[in-house]
Amino acid sequence: MTSPQSGGSAPDKFVPKATPETQPYWDAAAAGRLDIQRCTACERPFFYPRTSCPHCGSEKVAWFTASGRATLYSYVISERPAPGFPTPTVIATVELEEGPRMMTNIVDVDPTPEALPLDLPLQVRFEQRGEVAVPVFAPIDGGDR
Numbered sequence: 001m002t003s004p005q006s007g008g009s010a011p012d013k014f015v016p017k018a019t020p021e022t023q024p025y026w027d028a029a030a031a032g033r034l035d036i037q038r039c040t041a042c043e044r045p046f047f048y049p050r051t052s053c054p055h056c057g058s059e060k061v062a063w064f065t066a067s068g069r070a071t072l073y074s075y076v077i078s079e080r081p082a083p084g085f086p087t088p089t090v091i092a093t094v095e096l097e098e099g100p101r102m103m104t105n106i107v108d109v110d111p112t113p114e115a116l117p118l119d120l121p122l123q124v125r126f127e128q129r130g131e132v133a134v135p136v137f138a139p140i141d142g143g144d145r
């Protein structure tokens with residue numbers, strides 16, 4: 001896969017831009033993997049990508065591939081129209097099986113509180129936006145694709 005790049009025609013949907021710290025994350029996503037970092041000093045995983053550990057400050061950080069499993073931690077159902085996104089859109093914080101939390105979208109789910117119980121088991125998917133594959137999450141049970 002090619003590296004994410006900006007420029008050219010402007011896509012309708014928000015496309016994240018890679019930085020040196022996040023490039024391995026986007027490269028992994030393009031390959032269908034959810035890679036996050038862990039500190040090799042205190043062994044704690046963390047997200048978002050950084051050059052030093054948010055827990056102990058060590059700069060001994062390493063990438064590893066997460067399971068892609070997560071649970072729903074909190075969410076909002078956004079009714080605000082945004083280019084390229086369905087309305088409403090579920091904007092969520094999920095807790096990865098490894099512990100870190102990340103902001104994402106929940107897809108393939110009814111955008112209703114009834115369909116979005118907290119701790120709902122989720123699995124990562126990758127949504128292609130322009131040249132960038134963006135990790136999103138879908139329910140493990142109940143998704144019909």
Ligand SMILES: [Zn+2]
Pocket residue numbers: 039040041042043044053054055056057058
């Ligand atoms: Zn640490």
